[in-house]
Amino acid sequence: MANLETLKVTTKGDREIVMTRDFNAPRRLVFDAFTKPELVKQWLLGPPGWSMPVCEIDLKVGGAYRYVWRRDSDGSEMGMGGVYREIVLQERIVSTEVFDKPWYPGEAVGTLVLAERGGKTTVTQTVLYQSREARDGILKSGMESGVAASYDRLAQLLASPGTAGMEKGVGKS
Amino acid sequence: MTSSDRLDATFHALADPTRRAILARLATGEASVMELAEPFAMTQPAISKHLKVLERAGLVSRGRDAQRRPRRLEAKPFSEASEWLEKYRRIWAGNFQRLDALLDQLKVNESKAKEKKRGPSKRYVKGDHRWRILKR
Numbered sequence: 001m002a003n004l005e006t007l008k009v010t011t012k013g014d015r016e017i018v019m020t021r022d023f024n025a026p027r028r029l030v031f032d033a034f035t036k037p038e039l040v041k042q043w044l045l046g047p048p049g050w051s052m053p054v055c056e057i058d059l060k061v062g063g064a065y066r067y068v069w070r071r072d073s074d075g076s077e078m079g080m081g082g083v084y085r086e087i088v089l090q091e092r093i094v095s096t097e098v099f100d101k102p103w104y105p106g107e108a109v110g111t112l113v114l115a116e117r118g119g120k121t122t123v124t125q126t127v128l129y130q131s132r133e134a135r136d137g138i139l140k141s142g143m144e145s146g147v148a149a150s151y152d153r154l155a156q157l158l159a160s161p162g163t164a165g166m167e168k169g170v171g172k173s
Numbered sequence: 174m175t176s177s178d179r180l181d182a183t184f185h186a187l188a189d190p191t192r193r194a195i196l197a198r199l200a201t202g203e204a205s206v207m208e209l210a211e212p213f214a215m216t217q218p219a220i221s222k223h224l225k226v227l228e229r230a231g232l233v234s235r236g237r238d239a240q241r242r243p244r245r246l247e248a249k250p251f252s253e254a255s256e257w258l259e260k261y262r263r264i265w266a267g268n269f270q271r272l273d274a275l276l277d278q279l280k281v282n283e284s285k286a287k288e289k290k291r292g293p294s295k296r297y298v299k300g301d302h303r304w305r306i307l308k309r
Contacts, residue, residue: 043271
């Protein structure tokens, strides 16, 4: 079955990245897929060529989780982990996240929210970084003030031969 | 300029709708300042100011024709900027596509488990179907 759901990546305020995506499955299955290690290992793999040899989840408030990814070509590894701060089954998880070799300062806080409607589940993942610099470091300052969305539109324009919509986009601003 | 400075310049240049429209126009081929000013209801100096920002970001360069001094699009900064932006999105898009497949599988497993419980009725339906075919 074709899944044509789109992933939306936006920013909120100065320090957050928000991702939204619909899944064609009830909430309890999506929650399982996010919290049962044997399921998480099947999809949370990152870029092509990486696997997830370690996925440990102690799903309780104060419990820890640990993920390790490995690039199969050269065996290099990347790990991260954190602690669960808030858990509402099938609905909401708040957890800290720190990478073993952090490329941004401080600890981030991730919030996962699942909302079901008509058998479909909307997943909203928010990551709150400690500073604006950390957040923008993640995105290389690209996402702020909707530039990412602008870039998407521009990419579409550039991709379409003749760029027929150009004058429309200009307006008299 | 470091790679991150260049990205800052690129994203700053892309943040303005007129500049994006200029780039979209240049994507169809090089154009002089006058040609660029035409559709924008803007003066040439105003367009020149935007072009300067785009040139500084390395998005636009000047052609050889000394008379027209046509501007043209430079592709390299685009690919750098899009790489950074797309990396994050692409990784997650890939993850989520795998999750789609996994969820489909979980749904199938679930309905199979349910059918197993209902076992006998399924066999009956099958037999009924065959019986009807034989009769026709």
